[in-house]
Amino acid sequence: MKKTLIALTALATLSFGGWKYWAEQDYVTTDNAYVKADITVVSPEVNGRVVELYIADNQWVKAGEPLFAIDNQDYLANVNIANAAIEVAKSALANNQSRIRLQQVSIEQASAAIQGAKANANLQHSERARFSKLLRSSSISQTAFDSQHTKAIEADVALKNAHLALEASKKQLDTLSAEREQLKAQLQQAESKLVLNTIALNRTIVRAPVDGFVANRQVQTGKFVQPGMGVVTLVPHNVWLDANFKETQLTHVAAGQSVEVVLDMFPDTPITGTVDSVTPATGAQFSLLPPQNATGNFVKVVQRVPVKIHLTLPDHLQGRVYPGLSAIASIKVTP
Known part of the structure; x- marks a missing residue:
């Protein structure tokens, strides 16, 4: 009886392992994924000393609302x-x-x-x-x-x-x-x-160009500001995921495929998504010093290609998923 139980347990384990292996063949996964957003850095268009501040850290502002005033x-x-x-x-x-x-x-x-x-x-x-x-x-x-x-x-x-x-x-x-x-x-x-x-x-009244949360505020009353100086960052609600997959994983990846996302900040709340597009170049091509492989000491490195993923956030996560958060992304592919 005991031998039978052991055999059944082993058979079940093997069956589950086999099922999981074949199920995983339908997915490509990476943990090199981060939440992104169109972050806007606000700069004044005229110079002068700040005489009044209308915002606070992490405040939500709408496009057109005043952020601060420069001596006019x-x-x-x-x-x-x-x-x-x-x-x-x-x-x-x-x-x-x-x-x-x-x-x-x-x-x-x-x-x-x-x-x-x-x-x-x-x-x-x-x-x-x-x-x-x-x-x-x-x-x-x-x-x-x-x-x-x-x-x-x-x-x-x-x-x-x-x-x-x-x-x-x-x-x-x-x-x-x-x-x-x-x-x-x-x-x-x-x-x-x-x-x-x-x-x-x-322009001495600096206004928000877009809707967003005030972040990285580097302006206060009395500070002298000038054009081109980034003093306020606005972070919008709309976010997406940039997942960096190995080039060997992208053979069957295409726009429109479903994605399962798990954020490190919310590990117990899986999020669904959709492949929006695949970047038409590897991440290395956008680095400050792109690799030059025509040298004598060449070492082959598997390249990463960014994939943009549109996220479908549940209501309780709206406004709580911030740019820069880490995630694990799994794309369901059709071989």
């Missing part, structure tokens, strides 16, 4: 300077417009003066011709004729001066028109500076 006195002054420059440019344009209108009146006056000078010149030339006939018949003296001749010459000079005055007025109008275009450009420049200074002023 300099930026406010720049906005006021830009507004003043706009007013100056507008006044200069208004003054230029008045001068243009005045110059247009001067052109009309010069045109009228030409008409008067031309009529007077015609009159004086007619009188000189009449005086010339009278002089030939000795009806007038030479002095009278010379006086009329002088008037005719003076009338010609006056007409020429009137034409020159009109030409000068037109040139002055062209100058004022060119000046107006320059003033318009100066106004546009002042308005652009106002836009830039207003943007800089608005």
Whole structure:
């Protein structure tokens, strides 16, 4: 009886072992797996001293909510300077417009003066011709004729001066028109500076670009910050798993296959997942110094390939699975 029991136990153990072995042939497993997320590092876009902090460590913030404020006195002054420059440019344009209108009146006056000078010149030339006939018949003296001749010459000079005055007025109008275009450009420049200074002023309030938990806060009231300085990290709810499988395990791995995941933090709560994609290169290719195997001391090393796995988290784990956690991932493959 005892021998029978031992034999049955051994048979059951062998059967279970065989079943487990064949069952495991449907899975590829790795413990080189870590939770990932699109972590956002927030940096200010303007420099200055932090005057107010609106957040606390590990606080949940929504996109658009203020994180901290930078001293805005300099930026406010720049906005006021830009507004003043706009007013100056507008006044200069208004003054230029008045001068243009005045110059247009001067052109009309010069045109009228030409008409008067031309009529007077015609009159004086007619009188000189009449005086010339009278002089030939000795009806007038030479002095009278010379006086009329002088008037005719003076009338010609006056007409020429009137034409020159009109030409000068037109040139002055062209100058004022060119000046107006320059003033318009100066106004546009002042308005652009106002836009830039207003943007800089608005950026003194640093806001969350995405939803997430505040982590790795390196900003506090009184600290001087500048563009490019990472001062707050935002960690979102959405996470996935990066599992690094050996290249020999990926023969039958494809997107859409089911995955069983066990997090080291929650070993008693298995999580299901789905293969999202396989990275089209080994992890070594993304290292700071990729391996150079064309050397004399070559040693073959099995490479690891990252596999992105979409996780289906149960409700009680929502918000409790953090980037960086370790896990064991098993992909069900079809040989």
